[in-house]
Amino acid sequence: MQLNSLKDLYVEQLRDLYSAETQLVDALPKMAQAASSTDLKKAFQNHLDETRTQKQRLEQIFSEIGTSPEGETCKAMEGLIKEGEQVIQANGDPKVKDAALIAAAQRVEHYEMAGYGTVRTYANELGFSNAKSLLQRTLDEEGNADKKLNSLAEGGIFSTGINEKAMAR
Ligand code: FE
Ligand code: ZN
Ligand code: FE
Ligand code: FE
DSSP states (O other), X not given: OOOOSHXXXXXXXHHHHHXXXXXXXXXXXXXXXXXXXXXXXXXXXXXXXXXXXXXXXHHHHHHHTTOOSOSOOXXXXXXXXXXXXXXXXXXXXXXXXXXXXXXXXXXXXXXXXXXXXXXXXXXXXXXXXXXXXXHHHHHHHHHHHHHHHHHHHHBOSSSBOHHHHHHOO
16 A cells, blocks of 8 residues: 555545445345344435435446545445344344344444545545535534434334334343
């Protein structure tokens, strides 16, 4: 890895995120399939659509700076997805499994939020204003996905949370 400038670091960080999103396009359908709550299933499917768009945004950013998005593997996302797969394969109560899927998915969203916050800031400092706004859009989506998972776990005035359902056995 050659890190001589903030631009080098920016490209490296973007490639890491591109690898992470690529892995998630494969993983999210499995998470959706493993979920038993229809709301949780929908949340995963909806975030799968967003994730495909996020991948395209990164492709657009790479094409604007004339470099390839390939060349890196996000090891952290490999690990987070492995943990998710352990949940997918687990036996037991489906409601507890749903709570565990949320726990795994929120780790993923927080990892992405950290990554996108960083590259958004670099894009701003490097003067890539279009990239900055594309990255901010993705950062907002990751934040909203995390909030959605929170509300499914905790419930609200009109709905029982998945955590409470998992408790009541
Ligand atoms: Fe994402
Ligand atoms: Zn990564
Ligand atoms: Fe990483
Ligand atoms: Fe995400």
